[in-house]
Amino acid sequence: MTTPMIQLSGVRKSFGSVEIIQGVDIAVEDGEFTVFVGPSGCGKSTLLRMIAGLESIDSGDLVLNGKRINDVPPDQRGIAMVFQSYALYPHMTVAQNIGFSLDLKKVPKAEIAREVGRVSELLQLSELLDRRPAELSGGQRQRVAIGRAIIKRPRVILFDEPLSNLDAALRVQMRAELQKLHQELRPTIVYVTHDQVEAMTMATRIVVLNKGRVEQWDTPIELYNNPINTFVAGFIGSPRMNLVPGTIIGDAASQSFKANAGWTTRLDNRSLAGAVGQLVTLGMRPEHIQPATDNVDLEATIAIVERLGAETYLNARNGDDTLLVRAQGDLALAPGSTVKLALNHGAFHLFDQSGRVITG
Amino acid sequence: MAGISEKRSGAYTFLAYVTLIVISIFCILPFIWMALASIDSNAQLFLKWPDSVTFDHYTKVFAEENGVRWFANSLFTVLSATFIVMVVAGLGGYALSRSKAWWKQPFLYAILLIRVLPSTALLVPLYKILLTANNGIGTLLRPLVGEHYRSVMQLFGFIDGYLGLIIVLATGQLPLALWIMKVFFDGVPKDYEEAAILDGATLVQRIRRVLIPLALPGLAAAGLFAFMSAWGDFLLPLILLSSPELQTLPIGLFRAFLRVNEIDYGLLAALATIYLIPAVIAFSFARRFLVQTFSGGVKG
Numbered sequence: 001m002t003t004p005m006i007q008l009s010g011v012r013k014s015f016g017s018v019e020i021i022q023g024v025d026i027a028v029e030d031g032e033f034t035v036f037v038g039p040s041g042c043g044k045s046t047l048l049r050m051i052a053g054l055e056s057i058d059s060g061d062l063v064l065n066g067k068r069i070n071d072v073p074p075d076q077r078g079i080a081m082v083f084q085s086y087a088l089y090p091h092m093t094v095a096q097n098i099g100f101s102l103d104l105k106k107v108p109k110a111e112i113a114r115e116v117g118r119v120s121e122l123l124q125l126s127e128l129l130d131r132r133p134a135e136l137s138g139g140q141r142q143r144v145a146i147g148r149a150i151i152k153r154p155r156v157i158l159f160d161e162p163l164s165n166l167d168a169a170l171r172v173q174m175r176a177e178l179q180k181l182h183q184e185l186r187p188t189i190v191y192v193t194h195d196q197v198e199a200m201t202m203a204t205r206i207v208v209l210n211k212g213r214v215e216q217w218d219t220p221i222e223l224y225n226n227p228i229n230t231f232v233a234g235f236i237g238s239p240r241m242n243l244v245p246g247t248i249i250g251d252a253a254s255q256s257f258k259a260n261a262g263w264t265t266r267l268d269n270r271s272l273a274g275a276v277g278q279l280v281t282l283g284m285r286p287e288h289i290q291p292a293t294d295n296v297d298l299e300a301t302i303a304i305v306e307r308l309g310a311e312t313y314l315n316a317r318n319g320d321d322t323l324l325v326r327a328q329g330d331l332a333l334a335p336g337s338t339v340k341l342a343l344n345h346g347a348f349h350l351f352d353q354s355g356r357v358i359t360g
Numbered sequence: 361m362a363g364i365s366e367k368r369s370g371a372y373t374f375l376a377y378v379t380l381i382v383i384s385i386f387c388i389l390p391f392i393w394m395a396l397a398s399i400d401s402n403a404q405l406f407l408k409w410p411d412s413v414t415f416d417h418y419t420k421v422f423a424e425e426n427g428v429r430w431f432a433n434s435l436f437t438v439l440s441a442t443f444i445v446m447v448v449a450g451l452g453g454y455a456l457s458r459s460k461a462w463w464k465q466p467f468l469y470a471i472l473l474i475r476v477l478p479s480t481a482l483l484v485p486l487y488k489i490l491l492t493a494n495n496g497i498g499t500l501l502r503p504l505v506g507e508h509y510r511s512v513m514q515l516f517g518f519i520d521g522y523l524g525l526i527i528v529l530a531t532g533q534l535p536l537a538l539w540i541m542k543v544f545f546d547g548v549p550k551d552y553e554e555a556a557i558l559d560g561a562t563l564v565q566r567i568r569r570v571l572i573p574l575a576l577p578g579l580a581a582a583g584l585f586a587f588m589s590a591w592g593d594f595l596l597p598l599i600l601l602s603s604p605e606l607q608t609l610p611i612g613l614f615r616a617f618l619r620v621n622e623i624d625y626g627l628l629a630a631l632a633t634i635y636l637i638p639a640v641i642a643f644s645f646a647r648r649f650l651v652q653t654f655s656g657g658v659k660g
Contacts, residue, residue, distance in 0.1 A: 104559060
């Protein structure tokens with residue numbers, strides 16, 4: 001196995017009496033696009049700033065390309081960072097902003113101009129080099145910020161929620177551009193976002209963080225298909241996974257799930273004989289619940305209908321349980337009416353009371 | 361209906377303009393008197409059109425009186441004080457903005473208190489402190505400079521020396537300047553500095569290439585306030601300076617007014633006009649920075 005580009009082992013960090021990072025172990029391979037995702041306050045930005053060297057590390061090791069860099073100053077780590085606010089120097093032109101790091105290193109003017117030219121061409125900024133940041137659109141500023149990062153030819157580029165200041169359409173476009181950039185230059189990227197869609201679409205691997213801990217760390221599709229706990233199950237995927245509290249009932253031969261609201265469904269292809277009587281949470285993705293006429297598992301009352309054309313989201317209630325249904329096609333159902341629902345038994349996720357997944 | 365309201369608003373507008381014009385005339389009259397009297401060959405205490413236009417008063421200020429010296433003294437002390445204020449307020453305002461120390465708020469209000477207290481009330485203890493400091497530095501310098509003692513003390517003395525006046529002037533202007541810079545830096549995101557750190561900028565480079573350009577509007581505003589306020593200060597140079605060759609413009613003006621035999625209104629007006637000019641120039645330079653600073657704008 002090759003040495004990972006970035007390795008964090010047992011990394012911890014406290015602000016005052018609050019432990020923000022509670023022992024993180026991850027490794028980022030060379031050329032990987034890793035995304036740290038989690039709700040606000042989960043420590044993802046702090047972790048990124050620790051890699052950048054903008055925050056100190058209380059304990060644990062940060063290893064970059066085989067070398068421990070806990071105490072190496074930020075500018076000597078070979079790391080570049082794109083800030084959420086872009087932090088473009090307002091008194092400098094685009095060219096000066098991009099070339100600033102080379103200028104500080106006393107690189108000859110001609111060489112700076114050549115490098116700025118190379119980067120600006122790559123990012124389609126050649127026309128804007130003489131402008132100041134205030135004269136640029138949000139997307140252009142974003143590209144200047146990226147240009148300032150890649151001109152140093154860093155081994156690692158860190159992104160701190162770089163798309164959160166852009167409108168929805170521009171965000172989709174920048175997502176594509178970032179992926180293209182990653183494919184062309186192949187840098188190691190660590191990217192922080194609270195938006196799981198950004199994480200799913202761009203990452204080669206996702207680190208799901210919550211309250212300063214790594215909840216799960218895997219490829220996007222693996223996180224989607226096999227979340228190891230209710231937090232990851234609820235966080236990854238949009239719309240969210242349905243999480244229904246209930247009990248496992250049955251005998252040694254066959255088991256079923258009985259929701260607290262009263263409805264039951266059988267649990268196929270699982271050996272849960274030992275778990276009978278256990279309080280559990282049943283997780284079902286919205287696309288795994290469909291309106292049906294055969295093999296109906298439960299009936300529910302429709303509360304909200306969202307018709308998107310290609311698919312329809314139903315918010316359906318059965319007792320205290322609210323189920324989100326993602327039905328294919330356009331369904332003209334009226335709120336208040338009853339709908340029969342069939343569940344995809346093969347796609348069930350079961351979690352125990354502590355929220356951990358039950359296999360078997 | 362529209363006609364009535366139009367008429368009414370017309371009358372209101374007329375009334376408003378009349379009021380504003382009256383107030384404006386009231387405000388501008390002293391300046392007009394000053395300007396006219398300064399070029400009037402027979403200037404009097406009342407407002408009148410010049411008998412004949414002459415620049416003799418200005419010539420007199422510079423040729424017969426010590427006008428050049430006074431002007432230079434004023435400019436030197438006030439500019440030095442302003443420079444000190446800008447440096448200290450720039451660094452201090454930055455520190456106060458970024459610090460999370462518990463004493464930050466109490467400190468900020470305490471320095472504001474300095475500004476609120478009338479400095480006249482503190483004059484006697486201030487003089488006593490400066491006198492002690494003056495004796496101290498005198499004892500220190502006398503063996504070093506020997507025969508040049510007097511001229512050196514005019515530069516570095518705390519009483520009857522430039523240094524004392526400069527420091528006290530600067531101290532008086534610092535609280536407001538610190539507040540201006542603190543509030544200004546509050547509006548400058550830390551991201552700029554962190555980006556510069558990652559770009560490989562040293563502390564000095566960060567200050568010179570990033571922070572000072574970003575802080576320029578704030579520094580200009582703080583410096584302008586310090587300059588205008590120190591330029592207008594009369595009491596401190598009056599108390600602290602006694603040598604004629606150290607006199608500043610306001611003191612020269614004051615002494616000219618106090619002369620027993622004759623009051624030369626033309627000369628006084630010319631002096632006052634000269635005294636006004638730097639303040640007006642400073643204001644016109646810094647006006648655009650003021651707008652930037654106080655409309656809260658470093659939006660990038």
